[in-house]
Amino acid sequence: MLSHKLSNLKNLPSLTPDKDWMEKTRYELLAEISAQSKMSRVQRLTLSERADLFFSTALRRFMPSLTRMIAAFLIISLGSGVAFAAQASVPGEMLWPMKRSMEQAELSLTFSQVKETEIHLKHVSTRLGEIDKILEDNTLESTDSVSKEKAINLAVRHLEKDVAGADASLKIVKEENRPSEVVALVKKVTAVTKEVKTTVKEKQDIVSDKVIGNVLKDAAEASKKVNDSAVSLAVQVHEEVVAASNMKPQDLAEAVATGTVSVETSKVDQQELQAVKDGVKAIVENEIKDASLDIQDIKIKTEAVKAEDLAKVKDQVIGSEILQQGEVEKVIKEMLPQTAELKLDQAKVLLQEGSIKDAMTKVTETKEVSQKAEAVLQKLDQIVSDSQNRAATTGVRATSTIPLPVSTTTPFKKIEASGALDGQNLSSSTLPLVKPEDLIKF
Amino acid sequence: MKSLKSSLQERIVFLRLRSGDADAFVFFYDKYVKSIYRYVLIKVSAKEVAEDLTQDIFLKTWQHLVDKKQIANFQSFVFRIARNTVIDYYRQNNRQELPLEFLPEELEQAPADHSHSFHRSLDLEKLLQDLRKLKPEYQEVIYLRYVEDLSIDDIAQIVDMQKSAVRVLLHRALSKLREITKL
Structure with a gap:
């Protein structure tokens, strides 16, 4: 206490010299000193003193950087602690942007496009994990469904970005790397997009919230597009490789010069040709399997559509606006063996024969059909549930029970698909949406 | 506590000062003038005398440096010179005590509106008077x-x-x- 007070004496104004006096004295002293040093030569530093001066100066130069180094070390060690914590974060949390920027840094640190694609794929799985986490987090359930929606929205939007990033870098890989590498990478991409698809499907089954369901649907669509584009890329590579292997050396050189065949493709030997063929074949086989699973799925759903539901739809004006009864019938018809399944069988045969491109076209056609069918079925589902809702609320005039219109969610930027599927519109997006005002009219 | 960096800086300036660098002297002057002035003022209790003696002390320090006297630490060196200078001053003036009355006078001039800082400085003035006893x-x-x-x-x-x-x-x-x- 006393010592503290004593040290405060320093600040006592009566013990502080005048500023003017200090200035004046400094000036006087300097004048005196320079006069003196002119008269008598100032001593020279001894050798050891000069060395001391030099090293002290050098050390001082080093000093700030030393502190900076310590500071940098601290920041890094602190940062890594936070970074570690950030790894466990999900969208909507404070540390999540940091996790995201660390992922960006990871991307910018890679120089190989193959690696970049793989990192993109890794991030896709991270996003899936996050979506999983958010949906399973029951603490948010009832109180914070809006923030949950937001978080899912964010995760899905970034998932789409990651998937698109994988797609984009895959295309660069195709230009720069060996065909066998491309095919291997396409396999990885398709594996991840399938994972997205199945995860999203699982989630859609659990999630009752309409908004989240729609968001998840967007995610599935995005990854599907990338899947298609990757597969078509693989098919394209295969075509090129096969074409190049059939060319005469002279023609091949010309093709390389004109740019129709890439340099890497021209160097393909027999062994690699076989590897590419096998790889692409496996990919297309997978696609066929996938498509047939889709068809099975839709078949089950169509069978589940009850006749009474169909009748309901028929009765209602809005119902008919959205969905013509004929459409449902058409769906059922298309799911018959002579249409979709027949196409798939054709694809299988074509694949066996080796014409991978034609097989893939058949698969794509089948997929289009099943997509359309699924969209129609979903609409039907919606109408049925809406009419049930309405039945439950008639007389009460409570509008709150009517689900939020889908249009309130911001539409996601669709990922541009490449290759053969460019510009292909998904049928679901062409269907009109049910507006709550229309529902209230009843 | 002095930081490593500032003590290193002082060391460099000190070595410059040894080689007769006037700028280096200004550095030390700026750094220690307040301390020396306070030290002297506590001992002599008169502003004018303290000012004169402080100027004297810095000039003596410079001369010692020019006269190739070995100095290890500028701070203790300049305080030592200050101490001797004050002792010399008392010797010359035959331990003539200066009136303490001017201190309360200064206190009265202090602004009354800053009551807190005023009381605080009043407290410190009391401590200073006790120290002088x-x-x-x-x-x-x-x-x-x-x-x-x-x-x-x-x-x-x-x-x-x-x-x-x-x-x-x-x-x-x-x-x-x-x-x-x-x-």
Whole structure:
């Protein structure tokens, strides 16, 4: 206490010299000193003193950087602690942007496009994990469904970005790397997009919230597009490789010069040709399997559509606006063996024969059909549930029970698909949406 | 506590000063003028005398440097010169005590609206007066240790005593000051 007070004496104004006096004295002293040093030569530093001066100066130069180094070390060690914590974060949390920027840094640190694609794929799985986490987090359930929606929205939007990033870098890989590498990478991409698809499907089954369901649907669509584009890329590579292997050396050189065949493709030997063929074949086989699973799925759903539901739809004006009864019938018809399944069988045969491109076209056609069918079925589902809702609320005039219109969610930027599927519109997006005002009219 | 960087800077300037660098001297002047002035003022209690003596002290320091005197530490060196200068001053003036009355006068001039800082500075003025009641040796060690934050080592160099003696002196001075402040 006393010592503290004593040290405060320093600040006592009566013990502080005048500023003017200090200035004046400094000036006087300097004048005196320079006069003196002119008269008598100032001593020279001894050798050891000069060395001391030099090293002290050098050390001082080093000093700030030393502190900076310590500071940098601290920041890094602190940062890594936070970074570690950030790894466990999900969208909507404070540390999540940091996790995201660390992922960006990871991307910018890679120089190989193959690696970049793989990192993109890794991030896709991270996003899936996050979506999983958010949906399973029951603490948010009832109180914070809006923030949950937001978080899912964010995760899905970034998932789409990651998937698109994988797609984009895959295309660069195709230009720069060996065909066998491309095919291997396409396999990885398709594996991840399938994972997205199945995860999203699982989630859609659990999630009752309409908004989240729609968001998840967007995610599935995005990854599907990338899947298609990757597969078509693989098919394209295969075509090129096969074409190049059939060319005469002279023609091949010309093709390389004109740019129709890439340099890497021209160097393909027999062994690699076989590897590419096998790889692409496996990919297309997978696609066929996938498509047939889709068809099975839709078949089950169509069978589940009850006749009474169909009748309901028929009765209602809005119902008919959205969905013509004929459409449902058409769906059922298309799911018959002579249409979709027949196409798939054709694809299988074509694949066996080796014409991978034609097989893939058949698969794509089948997929289009099943997509359309699924969209129609979903609409039907919606109408049925809406009419049930309405039945439950008639007389009460409570509008709150009517689900939020889908249009309130911001539409996601669709990922541009490449290759053969460019510009292909998904049928679901062409269907009109049910507006709550229309529902209230009843 | 002085940071490593600032002590290193002081070392560099000190070496420059040894080679007769006037700028280096200005650096030391700016750094120590307040401390020296305070030290002198506590001892002589008159502003004008303290100003004259402080100027004297810095000039003497410069001359010592030019006269190739070996100096290890500028701070203890300049305080030592200050101490000797004050002693010389008292010797010449035959221990003529300066009137203490001018201090209360200054207090009256202090602005009344800043009541808190006013009371605080009143408190400190009281402490300063108590400090001045101590023997000069006591005043000195307390000032150097607690106001200027010097180490026992540095104080021992300035007052030209053993470190243990400085400790004892400091202890006695502090208990005496406590005794006075309680009165």
